[in-house]
Every structure is written in structure tokens, then in C-alpha cells.
Amino acid sequence: xxxxxxxxxxxxxxxxxxxxxxxxxxxxxxxxxxxxxxxxxxxxxxxxxxxxxxxxxxxxxxxxxxxxxxxxxxxxxxxxxxxxxxxxxxxxxxxxxxxxxxxxxxxxxxxxxxxxxxxxxxxxxxxxxxxxxxxxxxxxxxxxxxxxxxxxxxxxxxxxxxxxxxxxxxxxxxxxxxxxxxxxxxxxxxxxxxxxxxxxxxxxxxxxxxxxxxxxxxxxxxxxxxxxxxxxxxxxxxxxxxxxxxxxxxxxxxxxxxxxxxxxxxxxxxxxxxxxxxxxxxxxxxxxxxxxxxxxxxxxxxxxxxxxxxxxxxxxxxxxxxxxxxxxxxxxxxxxxxxxxxxxxxxxxxxxxxxxxxxxxxxxxxxxxxxxxxxxxxxxxxxxxxxxxxxxxxxxxxxxxxxxxxxxxxxx
Amino acid sequence: xxxxxxxxxxxxxxxxxxxxxxxxxxxxxxxxxxxxxxxxxxxxxxxxxxxxxxxxxxxxxxxxxxxxxxxxxxxxxxxxxxxxxxxxxxxxxxxxxxxxxxxxxxxxxxxxxxxxxxxxxxxxxxxxxxxxxxxxxxxxxxxxxxxxxxxxxxxxxxxxxxxxxxxxxxxxxxxxxxxxxxxxxxxxxxxxxxxxxxxxxxxxxxxxxxxxxxxxxxxxxxxxx
Ligand SMILES: Nc1ncnc2c1ncn2[C@@H]1O[C@H](COP(=O)(O)OP(=O)(O)O)[C@@H](O)[C@H]1O
Ligand SMILES: [Mg+2]
Numbered sequence: 001x002x003x004x005x006x007x008x009x010x011x012x013x014x015x016x017x018x019x020x021x022x023x024x025x026x027x028x029x030x031x032x033x034x035x036x037x038x039x040x041x042x043x044x045x046x047x048x049x050x051x052x053x054x055x056x057x058x059x060x061x062x063x064x065x066x067x068x069x070x071x072x073x074x075x076x077x078x079x080x081x082x083x084x085x086x087x088x089x090x091x092x093x094x095x096x097x098x099x100x101x102x103x104x105x106x107x108x109x110x111x112x113x114x115x116x117x118x119x120x121x122x123x124x125x126x127x128x129x130x131x132x133x134x135x136x137x138x139x140x141x142x143x144x145x146x147x148x149x150x151x152x153x154x155x156x157x158x159x160x161x162x163x164x165x166x167x168x169x170x171x172x173x174x175x176x177x178x179x180x181x182x183x184x185x186x187x188x189x190x191x192x193x194x195x196x197x198x199x200x201x202x203x204x205x206x207x208x209x210x211x212x213x214x215x216x217x218x219x220x221x222x223x224x225x226x227x228x229x230x231x232x233x234x235x236x237x238x239x240x241x242x243x244x245x246x247x248x249x250x251x252x253x254x255x256x257x258x259x260x261x262x263x264x265x266x267x268x269x270x271x272x273x274x275x276x277x278x279x280x281x282x283x284x285x286x287x288x289x290x291x292x293x294x295x296x297x298x299x300x301x302x303x304x305x306x307x308x309x310x311x312x313x314x315x316x317x318x319x320x321x322x323x324x325x326x327x328x329x330x331x332x333x334x335x336x337x338x339x340x341x342x343x344x345x346x347x348x349x350x351x352x353x354x355x356x357x358x359x360x361x362x363x364x365x366x367x368x369x370x371x372x373x374x375x376x377x378x379x380x381x382x383x384x385x386x387x388x389x390x391x392x393x394x395x396x397x398x399x400x401x402x403x404x405x406x407x408x409x410x411x412x
Numbered sequence: 413x414x415x416x417x418x419x420x421x422x423x424x425x426x427x428x429x430x431x432x433x434x435x436x437x438x439x440x441x442x443x444x445x446x447x448x449x450x451x452x453x454x455x456x457x458x459x460x461x462x463x464x465x466x467x468x469x470x471x472x473x474x475x476x477x478x479x480x481x482x483x484x485x486x487x488x489x490x491x492x493x494x495x496x497x498x499x500x501x502x503x504x505x506x507x508x509x510x511x512x513x514x515x516x517x518x519x520x521x522x523x524x525x526x527x528x529x530x531x532x533x534x535x536x537x538x539x540x541x542x543x544x545x546x547x548x549x550x551x552x553x554x555x556x557x558x559x560x561x562x563x564x565x566x567x568x569x570x571x572x573x574x575x576x577x578x579x580x581x582x583x584x585x586x587x588x589x590x591x592x593x594x595x596x597x598x599x600x601x602x603x604x605x606x607x608x609x610x611x612x613x614x615x616x617x618x619x620x621x622x623x624x625x626x627x628x629x630x631x632x633x634x635x636x637x
Contacts, residue, residue, distance in 0.1 A: 005525040007522055007525050007526070007527075007528070008522075008523075008525070011522050018510065022510065318506075319508060321506075322506045322507075322508060323519070323523075324491065324494075325465075325467060325494060325500055325506070326494065326495060326500065326519055326520045326523065326567065327491050327492065327494050327495020327496070327520055327523040327524065328491060328523050329487075329488045329491045329492070329523070330487060330488060330491075331488075332523065405467050406462055406467050406468055409467075409502075409506065
């Protein structure tokens with residue numbers, strides 16, 4: 001096909017725009033399928049991207065190479081499963097000590113006990129503070145450090161001292177600018193001396209990681225009893241050897257709990273990757289839904305365009321005849337109608353992207369998911385426009401281009 | 413020689429039936445001739461005009477326009493010939509209804525890539541030649557029948573074609589307006605244009621130098637007036 005002259009191109013565009021302007025309502029209705037398709041696709045892509053971003057940033061505050069030995073696994077699929085786990089023997093200090101001694105592939109092993117209590121300082125008080133009973137090894141496992149002061153030492157733990165490290169939010173709400181170090185707070189009614197303040201850690205899955213206080217696990221057990229099941233955090237010394245560490249920990253635990261070969265584990269080793277697996281499985285489903293709905297609505301939209309283009313060609317048969325009679329070549333007519341279908345689909349895609357942008361902003365405003373529309377979605381939009389416009393426009397346009405001028409001129 | 417038809421035949425197949433619209437036309441037309449084609453309805457006048465105007469090609473026989481064989485040309489080449497060599501005037505005007513008179517006249521220039529400024533100037537000149545200098549921005553539905561036909565004549569003129577073909581150009585006009593259009597053709601002829609027109613009216617054919625009478629797809633008579 002020979003190249004178009006500039007006059008031919010601009011005339012084609014001018015005719016297309018004039019024709020669409022003359023049928024505003026029809027044009028708008030035709031774009032409906034396209035823009036709904038675009039909205040579905042861009043909103044789902046943006047939500048998935050936002051979720052990915054959200055989940056990975058949430059997880060980054062969990063130590064990436066840390067595993068959690070616990071009575072319950074993180075993912076429980078039914079009530080029956082829950083009851084089964086409920087019936088397991090507790091994980092105790094004995095297991096913790098064995099792991100400290102024998103888990104040679106671990107960099108740090110920390111006990112983890114937790115509960116919610118009110119923390120008071122003088123007349124100020126803060127409810128629902130998450131109290132963690134642990135050791136200094138927690139810092140390695142959770143990949144965090146105190147901002148001021150210090151964390152309690154192993155001797156604080158061994159001597160069962162009433163010392164605590166408070167989270168950033170606790171400092172902020174109770175102390176209002178006063179230096180909390182060496183002050184006494186009451187945790188669940190018991191006095192503790194503040195020795196440090198943790199750095200700000202932000203939220204995880206909507207829950208503040210700063211409305212917290214840390215106390216020696218021995219003190220925790222004294223206050224709340226030693227007959228509750230422990231969680232044990234273990235950080236791998238070498239991230240490459242995480243799997244080997246899992247095997248080692250499994251071996252130590254099975255032996256400690258007297259499991260003969262063939263019996264299933266009666267404890268769980270939880271890892272971030274397990275949640276990621278479930279999450280990825282979920283988003284995979286979302287992707288399939290996306291591709292399904294997206295392609296159906298784009299197909300419907302495209303067929304709508306083809307239909308309206310057929311109408312347009314037949315309405316303008318006489319015009320085509322006139323243009324051909326005075327010298328319009330096939331490709332000029334082809335271009336004129338292709339332009340029209342590309343403009344329709346472009347309009348649909350543009351409206352779709354604008355509405356999607358609005359929806360993305362709305363989701364961002366009302367949820368913690370940072371939904372945003374990335375520039376590649378815009379490129380995708382241009383791609384869609386050209387593809388749909390060309391694919392569904394080519395048949396009507398070539399029908400117009402092939403019209404016999406005499407037949408077209410006779411058309412009433 | 414401008415036009416040379418040799419034994420031109422045109423058949424139309426409708427279903428299993430074949431209609432012989434032209435049954436062997438021989439005709440030579442010189443530059444600056446003014447020729448009228450007459451004949452009863454269905455005698456093949458329009459078919460002949462379509463072939464002369466390169467809207468259609470003969471089923472057999474040869475058509476040479478400016479010594480070029482039109483029968484062997486593809487669609488795009490024919491479109492080019494229509495654009496540069498032929499100016500059409502139709503009975504029902506065939507203007508684009510949504511475009512101004514000026515744009516209608518510019519159209520042939522758009523299809524041969526004339527730059528916008530030149531295009532506009534030429535179109536205005538053509539409209540002035542047909543006496544429509546103060547109707548350029550009007551749309552066809554804002555013009556009388558005679559004015560519409562003048563726009564069509566201006567459009568036919570604008571590319572300085574070798575031939576102006578008019579198929580019953582006064583058929584939709586009243587006598588007085590028809591006479592005005594015929595005067596216009598006469599002027600164009602005087603200015604050196606070649607004109608071929610189809611008409612039913614003897615008094616209109618009188619304007620020409622030569623009358624060709626068709627009957628049943630054949631030339632019945634071909635004589636100077
Ligand atoms: N496109 C066509 N298809 C079939 N038959 C046609 C077509 N065009 C013309 N004819 C037939 O050819 C014959 C000549 O028609 P036409 O040239 O239009 O006659 P005129 O213009 O002299 O009235 C008529 O019988 C007409 O029905
Ligand atoms: Mg006729």
C-alpha cells in the first residue's frame with residue numbers, strides 16, 4: 001500500500017470526527033462496552049498492584065528470614081482443623097531452651113508471649129497495648145532496634161527484672177515529650193521501669209506495631225502464668241540455609257516431644273512464604289477473573305464498534321460513491337472509516353481510564369491499599385485502542401473501500 | 413485525439429440473465445468538442461457516460477483516453493484518472509450534504525494532495541467562475557437547485573479536467589434554471605473545455621456541435637448540428 005499524503009490523513013481524521021459529532025449519543029453508547037472493559041481491567045490490575053505493594057511492605061516489617069515455631073499454624077482452613085491444633089501439647093520453655101542450645105543454623109532464637117494490657121503513666125493511660133514477653137534475641141528476629149535507651153539484657157531476663165521497652169506510640173501518648181527513660185509505668189497494674197523506646201515500626205495489616213511494650217519473658221510468665229503455650233521466633237544465620245534450619249528445628253522439636261518416626265508433627269513452623277503462597281494463589285484467581293471479564297467486555301465492545309461501523313458505512317454509501325467518483329482511492333476510504341473506529345475505541349478507552357482513575361483514588365481514600373494507576377496502564381490503553389479499533393474496524397472499512405462507485409451512487 | 417472508443421461492449425449479468433447495455437460503440441471525440449448524447453430511456457446513455465468517465469470499464473472493446481488504454485487500469489489508477497482528467501456533473505447534483513459549497517469544490521483537490529492554501533484559492537476561483545462568489549460557505553440545503561448544480565459544475569472544473577461529463581444536468585431543474593446551466597456550459601466550451609452531455613431535450617442538444625443518438629446500446633446516428 002502506498003504511503004498516505006498528509007492531506008489524505010488529516011481529511012480522514014476530519015471526516016471521522018465530523019461523523020462522530022453528528023451522532024454524539026450513538027457514539028457514546030457504542031463506547032460503553034469498551035470503557036466498561038477498560039475499567040474492569042485497569043481497576044483490577046491497579047488493585048492487584050496495590051495489594052502486592054501493600055502485602056510486601058507489610059511483610060518487610062516481619063523479619064524476612066524468621067520462622068515461628070508455634071502450636072497453631074497461621075493458615076487454618078476449618079473448625080475441625082482448629083480443634084485438632086487446640087488439642088496439641090503446649091510449646092514450653094523447655095523447647096525454647098533446647099532450640100537455643102541445639103539449633104546451630106540459627107542466628108537468634110527468641111521466645112514470644114503476647115497479650116493486650118493497659119499501660120499507665122501517672123494520670124495518662126493507654127488501652128490495648130500489645131505486651132510481648134521475650135529476650136534480647138527478639139531484636140534480631142524482628143529486625144528492629146531501640147530508638148533511645150536500650151533493650152533489656154539476658155541478665156534482666158535471668159533475674160526476672162521488672163523492666164520494659166515501650167513502643168513509639170506508647171511513648172508519644174503517655175509521655176508527651178517527657179523523656180520516658182527510667183520512669184515507672186504500670187503494665188496491667190504491675191510497675192515496670194522503662195529502659196528503652198523502640199523505633200517507629202508502622203502498621204501491619206491495619207494493626208499498629210508501635211502500641212506495644214516489651215518485657216522479659218520471665219516477668220511475663222510471672223505475671224500471667226507459665227502455663228501458656230510459647231511461640232518461638234528463630235532467625236536463620238544464612239538466608240540460603242533457611243530450609244536446612246527448618247529441618248534442624250523439626251528434628252529438635254520431634255525429639256523433644258517424643259514423636260516416633262511416622263507420626264505427624266504436633267507443632268507448626270510458620271514462615272512468611274506460606275502466607276505469600278496463599279496470597280499468590282488468591283491473586284492468581286483474580287488474574288484469571290480479570291482476563292475473563294476483560295476480554296469478554298472488550299469483545300462485546302469491539303463487536304459494538306463493528307456493528308455501528310457497518311451502520312455508518314451503509315448510511316454513507318452515497319457519500320462514499322461521491323468521494324470515489326471524484327477520485328478518492330480505496331486506501332483513502334479505508335483510512336477514513338478506520339479512523340472513525342479508532343476514534344470511537346479511543347474515546348471508550350479514554351473515558352474508561354478516567355473513570356478508573358477516579359475509582360483508584362476512591363479506593364485509596366477509603367482503604368489502606370495504595371491503589372494507583374501506573375503509566376504502563378496508559379500504554380496498554382493506547383494499545384487496546386489501536387487493536388480494537390483496527391481489528392473491529394477493518395471489516396466495515398474494507399467493505400466501504402471496495403464499494404463500486406456506480407452502485408454506491410445509485411444507493412438511496 | 414482525446415477519446416477513442418472501439419467496439420465497446422458492456423454487459424450486465426443479473427442472475428442468469430445478461431443485459432446488453434452497450435452492443436459495440438465506435439466513437440472518436442476531439443479536444444474542445446461539445447457533444448450531446450440522446451436516446452430513449454434504457455438505450456445505454458448513462459452506461460456510456462460511466463465508461464467515458466472511468467467509473468466503469470467495458471466488458472470488451474477498447475477505450476483510449478489521451479492515448480492511454482483505460483480498460484487495463486486498476487481501481488486506484490482509474491480513481492486518479494477520474495480525479496485529474498474527468499469532471500462529472502450529475503442529474504441529482506451528488507454534493508456532500510454536510511459540507512459547505514467551498515469544501516465540496518475543494519474535495520477533488522484534497523484527493524490529489526494539493527496544499528491547503530492553493531486548494532482554497534482554486535476552489536474559490538471555480539466558484540467565482542460559476543457565479544457563486546457570495547454563496548461559498550452555504551451548505552447544499554441552503555442553496556436552490558440551480559445553485560447546487562453550479563456548485564457541482566465548479567467541482568467538475570476545479571482540476572482543469574480534459575473532459576466535462578454531464579448526465580442529464582438539467583433533468584432536475586426548471587426550464588429557466590436549466591437554461592442558465594446550459595449557458596454556463598457554453599461559456600466553458602468557449603473557454604476551451606471539452607463537454608459531453610446527456611439530455612432528453614432537443615432544444616438543449618441544440619447547444620452542442622454534435623449529437624449522438626443511441627438506441628438499444630448502439631449508435632443510431634452521429635451528426636453535426
Ligand atoms: N448496474 C446495472 N446492472 C444491471 N443492469 C443495468 C445496470 N446499469 C444499467 N443497466 C441496464 O442497462 C440498460 C441501459 O441503462 P442506462 O445506461 O442507464 O440507460 P439510459 O441512461 O439510457 O436510460 C438498461 O436496460 C438498464 O436496466
Ligand atoms: Mg440514464
